[in-house]
Amino acid sequence: MVHEPRPGVFGRPRTTTHDAIESRALDLFDERGFEQTTVDDVAAAAGISRRTLFRYFSSKNDIPWGRFADGLAELERRLEASPTDVPLWRALHEAILDFNELPPGAEVQHRRRMRLLLETPALQAHSALMYAEWRGVVQRFAARRYDVPADHVRAVVVGHAALAVSLAAYEAWLAQDDADLVEVLDEALAALREHLGAV
Amino acid sequence: MVHEPRPGVFGRPRTTTHDAIESRALDLFDERGFEQTTVDDVAAAAGISRRTLFRYFSSKNDIPWGRFADGLAELERRLEASPTDVPLWRALHEAILDFNELPPGAEVQHRRRMRLLLETPALQAHSALMYAEWRGVVQRFAARRYDVPADHVRAVVVGHAALAVSLAAYEAWLAQDDADLVEVLDEALAALREHLGAV
DNA sequence: CACATTAATGACACCCGGTGCCGGATGGGA
DNA sequence: TCCCATCCGGCACCGGGTGTCATTAATGTG
Numbered sequence: 001m002v003h004e005p006r007p008g009v010f011g012r013p014r015t016t017t018h019d020a021i022e023s024r025a026l027d028l029f030d031e032r033g034f035e036q037t038t039v040d041d042v043a044a045a046a047g048i049s050r051r052t053l054f055r056y057f058s059s060k061n062d063i064p065w066g067r068f069a070d071g072l073a074e075l076e077r078r079l080e081a082s083p084t085d086v087p088l089w090r091a092l093h094e095a096i097l098d099f100n101e102l103p104p105g106a107e108v109q110h111r112r113r114m115r116l117l118l119e120t121p122a123l124q125a126h127s128a129l130m131y132a133e134w135r136g137v138v139q140r141f142a143a144r145r146y147d148v149p150a151d152h153v154r155a156v157v158v159g160h161a162a163l164a165v166s167l168a169a170y171e172a173w174l175a176q177d178d179a180d181l182v183e184v185l186d187e188a189l190a191a192l193r194e195h196l197g198a199v
Numbered sequence: 200m201v202h203e204p205r206p207g208v209f210g211r212p213r214t215t216t217h218d219a220i221e222s223r224a225l226d227l228f229d230e231r232g233f234e235q236t237t238v239d240d241v242a243a244a245a246g247i248s249r250r251t252l253f254r255y256f257s258s259k260n261d262i263p264w265g266r267f268a269d270g271l272a273e274l275e276r277r278l279e280a281s282p283t284d285v286p287l288w289r290a291l292h293e294a295i296l297d298f299n300e301l302p303p304g305a306e307v308q309h310r311r312r313m314r315l316l317l318e319t320p321a322l323q324a325h326s327a328l329m330y331a332e333w334r335g336v337v338q339r340f341a342a343r344r345y346d347v348p349a350d351h352v353r354a355v356v357v358g359h360a361a362l363a364v365s366l367a368a369y370e371a372w373l374a375q376d377d378a379d380l381v382e383v384l385d386e387a388l389a390a391l392r393e394h395l396g397a398v
Numbered sequence: 399c400a401c402a403t404t405a406a407t408g409a410c411a412c413c414c415g416g417t418g419c420c421g422g423a424t425g426g427g428a
Numbered sequence: 429t430c431c432c433a434t435c436c437g438g439c440a441c442c443g444g445g446t447g448t449c450a451t452t453a454a455t456g457t458g
Contacts, residue, residue, distance in 0.1 A: 011405025012453040049408045089395055128327035153371040154390040160363030161391055168356035175350055191353040192360050196288055198397035210434020211424040248437045
């Protein structure tokens, strides 16, 4: 979305980056909790002014979401490239598994972030807006495959259901320390199919 | 949740009610939009002080949700009384249909409210917290029927999926003026079952 | 080197949602 | 009449977020 380096040859150079701010912020959120950390605290820790922080992140709630928007674009590309000879639900599931794949060392960090996002009320609320964009991607994909308008119930419900599986899996993954995210995603989808009589 | 009359025989009598405030507020939200209406505006229109308004509603976002919490308790009772000889998904769907049944005259009002809730970003976000409680009810019901712990993936995914169907249905219902909510709910569930291969 | 240009920063004032606190208003009961 | 319970309004205050503007730090040009 926002391209970081942007070799802005002109003008005063940036004194910080999204990543630097995010990193300091997550440390503070971890130490004191999200609500107990003020934006001024984060700004001070990052060595910038409060006003500048809001030029990098449009709200305090946006900070923990990091590069989520970039991930969305990737999911969209991945879906466009998915095979057309397998059932929609399976193609979708494969893409979502890829989407949730993470580099080996990143698991601990990802757990911290997701725990924060899923267990902080203010962030749970804000997350709904992020999920809406995620659903939008899935929904448009389903609409193309079903050859219906993007706002047709059949497409909309697929978006919501895919999110349902992912969120259920994340909750289970967080609840159990040794759980594997991919396995839990598989399990959640299987449970849903069984629930609805698809066996 | 909060019982309105509560024959508070003692003390100064209340000068307003939840319903009165809500009614004035929804009018203003309709006229100027949610974001453009300040809490002071609502308080003034309701003839009370800002401070008092916050004693009736814990946040501006809570106002449009009205008696949702009461509805939850009813859903829970309805689920407990549901027959055990039909598949879980069908029992659940029937209960949800009942939950969304409304008195004949209330349709227009309900549409206004739901449009506000689903199309205002600030309220979309806040809604996630309400949905979480709704899912909790469904989830506990599924856990009992499946005889698994309440936080087991199988139960969690059922809660999320039921919400998925309801939300997809509401979106479609709002998008089409002459749509019938019950029909759309049926259609959304059928679409999801078909999507997942249950035919 | 002086100077325009560009882009980012920081400080300030301000708005709004929300909370803690307290004094005062309004009723019923002894 | 006095007491008590309950609700109300006002005020000060906090934290998130925005609009504005002067300032700073770089590049490019004469």
